[in-house]
Structures are given as structure tokens and as C-alpha cells.
Amino acid sequence: MNIKKSWWKWLCIPLGLYVLLVGMLVPLKPGITSIDNFNATAGQPFSVHVKGYNSNFDIAENLKAFLRLDSSFLIQHALIKVNGPTDLQLQFDIPNFLPTSEDYATGTLILDNEVDGPSILPAVIRLEQANINVQDGNNLWSKTSLNLASVEKGFKFPHRNILNETIRNTFFHVAIWFAMFFLLILSLINSIQYLRLRSFEKDINASSYAEVAILFGLIGIATGSVWAKYTWGAFWISDVKLNMSAVALLIYVAYLILRASIQDIDSRARLSAAYNIFAFVAMIPLIFVIPRMTDSLHPGNGGNPALGGEDLDNRLRMVFYPAIILWSIIGYWLSNLNIRVKKITEQLISKK
Amino acid sequence: MLHNIIHIIKHEVLLDYRQKFSIAGTVLFAIASVFVVEKVFQEIKVFSWNAIFWILFIFVSLNSMVRSYAKMTNKRYHYYYTLYDPTDLSLAKIVYNTFNLFFLACVLYFFMSWFTIDPITNKPLFFGALFLGSLGIGAMVSFVSILATKGENSHTLLAILSIPLLIPTVLLLLKITAAASGILNDSSITTDFTFLAAIDLLSIGLSLILFPSLWRN
Incomplete structure (x- = not known):
């Protein structure tokens, strides 16, 4: 076989190996697979069991969890308990009022540690409040921007929920x-x-x-x-x-x-x-x-x-x-x- | 060019007038199908009416198109070939088929509303859609029927070749009819109309470009 003439056929072999091996073997970034509690009420503690994916909760020392509303308001965890590398028990103390004029809001769960980097589960937690007080809500929820650990270790594919x-x-x-x-x-x-x-x-x-x-x-x-x-x-x-x-x-x-x-x-x-x-x-x-x-x-x-x-x-x-x-x-x-x-x-x- | 086109259309009309049974057959097909629909459905909802109307229209137009090209025997092809430019011939065919289909659509609508219900509240919108639909389906099916008549089993072939091509047009028509009968409140109807016109222009343009290479044996 003339290699010069059919170089593109030979190219298939390294390309095929590359696509199959790298495409199938490269791990995903750490992420959150599931949580067991989707409903929180204002003024009450909200405890939730989190299942991680490819994460290292047991090795990480600086574990943090946030519950974020919209893009600006958030609270940090009150209690965090590590059950295993992919198993976490969280508790948040939800303030008495939400920073919104409606009776509910949707929250995003964010986990962060120095080994895995941030993992996000967007818009899954429904927070309800009986009484509306936007002013107090604004004060009770902190408006600080998040400083998440930036971890760029190794070659990993992004972790998307559902996908x-x-x-x-x-x-x-x-x-x-x-x-x-x-x-x-x-x-x-x-x-x-x-x-x-x-x-x-x-x-x-x-x-x-x-x-x-x-x-x-x-x-x-x-x-x-x-x-x-x-x-x-x-x-x-x-x-x-x-x-x-x-x-x-x-x-x-x-x-x-x-x-x-x-x-x-x-x-x-x-x-x-x-x-x-x-x-x-x-x-x-x-x-x-x-x-x-x-x-x-x-x-x-x-x-x-x-x-x-x-x-x-x-x-x-x-x-x-x-x-x-x-x-x-x-x-x-x-x-x-x-x-x-x-x-x-x-x-x-x-x-x- | 315009003279030629008018001449061909006159010729087509004359041919159809001489074979009255043929066009009467298509109209009878439409009436019989409407009667079956009336018997099968008893009480028909507006949404089903729209769907049934366009399905019947596809089959009526396929039926009528097979008729239109079956009469083009080889000898007549040679006769046209010596007389006209292929572009003129295909334009004339498209114009004639469009009016033919529009007429059939009106007949179908008349009998559908007589035997069952008349859900159309916005008549200008509906007839505009009917016309653009006839134009698109006419252009597409007249192109495909040239291909189909050359193959074996041309009836089946025409259906197989043209129904997938007609789907985008029919989906748009269905949406516009739903708006015209008041079950869909959509502000983007003008977009749909523009899109329908674009598909029509696309199929007319393609027919005009491709017809010259098709008709000579």
C-alpha cells in the first residue's frame, strides 16, 4: 500500500485511538449528582443529604457550602458533616425572610473545597416564606460575591447536571x-x-x-x-x-x-x-x-x-x-x- | 415569454376541458373523502378539522398531479420540445397547477364546511394560506411528478417522493389555519407567512433551474 497516497487512511488509526481513549477515559470534573431535600422554609433549619460525583469530600479540609438566590444573595452552611468521599450532610439556617416580594424563591446549591473546586447544582431548591419583608430579607442575606477555589488540576471534562x-x-x-x-x-x-x-x-x-x-x-x-x-x-x-x-x-x-x-x-x-x-x-x-x-x-x-x-x-x-x-x-x-x-x-x- | 406562458396555460385548460371526466374525477374524490370523514367522525373538533383538511388536501393534490403529468405522453413531450422554452413550460405548469390546486382547495373547503363544521373565523388569513400553500405544493409536486412518471409504479413513487418534501409547508399551513380558526393565538403569524413564501420561492426557483435538465430524454 502506498503510504503517501493514502495517508489519510493511516491518519484514521491515531485519530480513532485518540477519540476513543481520550473521549471515553478522561474523567469528569467533580459535581453533584443528587440531593434528597428540595423544599426549604424561611426561619427553619434546612438539612440536606448531598451525593457528589468524582468528588473528594474526605480529603478536602476547607469544605464550604452556599445556598444562593438569584445572582447576588447567599448564605453559608451552618453545619457540614462528611460521610464519605461522595457523601455529605449539610445544614443551612434559612433566615426569617427572603429578599424577594414573592412568597417563594429558587435556590442554587454550591459546594466548594480546595481539592475539587466548585460544584454547582443550579435552581433546584424551593424556598418558601409565610410573611414577606423585603427590607429585612435584604439585610439577612449577605450580598458578598463568592470567592470560589480555582482548581485546575489535570485534564477533565465538565460536569453538567442531567448530562x-x-x-x-x-x-x-x-x-x-x-x-x-x-x-x-x-x-x-x-x-x-x-x-x-x-x-x-x-x-x-x-x-x-x-x-x-x-x-x-x-x-x-x-x-x-x-x-x-x-x-x-x-x-x-x-x-x-x-x-x-x-x-x-x-x-x-x-x-x-x-x-x-x-x-x-x-x-x-x-x-x-x-x-x-x-x-x-x-x-x-x-x-x-x-x-x-x-x-x-x-x-x-x-x-x-x-x-x-x-x-x-x-x-x-x-x-x-x-x-x-x-x-x-x-x-x-x-x-x-x-x-x-x-x-x-x-x-x-x-x-x- | 409571457405570451408563450399564456399560450401553454390556454392549451392546458383546453385539454382539461376536453377531458372533463378527469377533473370531475378529482372533485368527486374530494367529495367522497369528505363524506367518509363526516361519517367516521360524527362530531369533529376544530383541531381535528384542521389536520383532516390538510391531509385530504395533500391526497387530492397528489391525485390531481398524477393526472396532470400522465397526460403528457412522449409524443406530446416532443411536440412541446419543438415549440417552447423549458423555463416557459415549467413556469406555465406551475401557474396552472397552482390555480388548479387552489380551485380544488376551495372545493374541499366548501364541502368540508357544508358536511361538517366551518371553524374558520379569519377568512382572509385562511385563503391567503390556501393560496400560498397551493403555490408551494403545486411547484414541489409538479417537479416531483416529472421524476415519478419516469419511474415504475408512479403513483406510489409520487407519494413517497413528495410527502416528506411537503411536511414543512404543511406544518406551517397547519399553524396558520389553527390561527385562522381561533384555536391558536399567535402574534408571529407574519413570520410564518414570510417563511411559507420563502419555501414557495425556493421550490419554484429549484424547479425552474432543474426542469431543463429533466425533460429531454
């Missing part, structure tokens, strides 16, 4: 759909070239890329479905992004059916090239425009951030971008094999 370990699926679900778009664009370019040049080779290329892209689309839906099960609670929900993705796949499966139903080689190539162009353009509003117009659970739609902000931090990017390159190369490789098989089949048929 937890499934955050690694970014390297598969998201990256495989990126690769699918790469293949669909290659298929589109080949279809346009077929209509211009009428070379039979372009038709074989376009159909091969589209077939592998459909395979990648199905894998993307499958991995997304598993992800949905562990974050949203069901394999499939009636969400606009999911429905539109399914429709986009239907459009491309229809492309294969169109190809299969026309016997004449020339008219099959011509018609399917035209349909491929139409399908690609029709897919853009389906996947990129409509889901952004309506509410959706899927990141990147209806106000949810996708590739940016807190969701994709620089450490995830260091694996995510190589993963996109890896899956694109694998898709390109698979398509090339597909193209070669088709060409040989054509030659065998014409020899007969």
Missing part, C-alpha cells in the same frame, strides 16, 4: 451528524457535476456518498435516541428537531427508492441527480430553520445554546474537532469502497 457522563456522546452523536453533512455536500456536488458533465462516474459517486450519509444519519439518530433516553427519559419524544431529522432521512431514503425504481441507467442518473439537489435544498429549512423557530429540547434550538457558551468547553473541543475529522474521513473512506464496488459491478455486468 453527567453522557456528555461524551458529543464525540459520536454530534460528530457523526457533522460527517453526514460533509458526505451529503459531496453527494450534492457530484450530482451538480453530473447534470453539467453527464459523466456516469459522477452518478456513481453521488449515490455512494448519499448511501453512506444515510447510514451515518441512522447511526446519528440511534446514538441521539440513546442519549435522549438517559437525559430526557424517553428514546423518542415529539420534538421538532427530532421530527425534522426523521423527515430529512425520509427524503433521502426516497432518493434511494427513486433510484431503485428506474431501470434505464441514463434517466436514473439524470432524475436522481435532480432529486438529490432538490432534497438537499429542501432539507436546509427542515433542519436549520424550522427547529430554531419553535421551542425544542434539543440544544441549538428554541433559545437553547448548542456549540458555544458553557456546553462545549475547550477540553471537549480538543476531542470534538478531531472526532468530526475522524468520522468524516471514515465516511469518505466507506464511500470510496462503495464507489469501487459499484464500478466493478458495472464492469462485470457489461462484460457479460
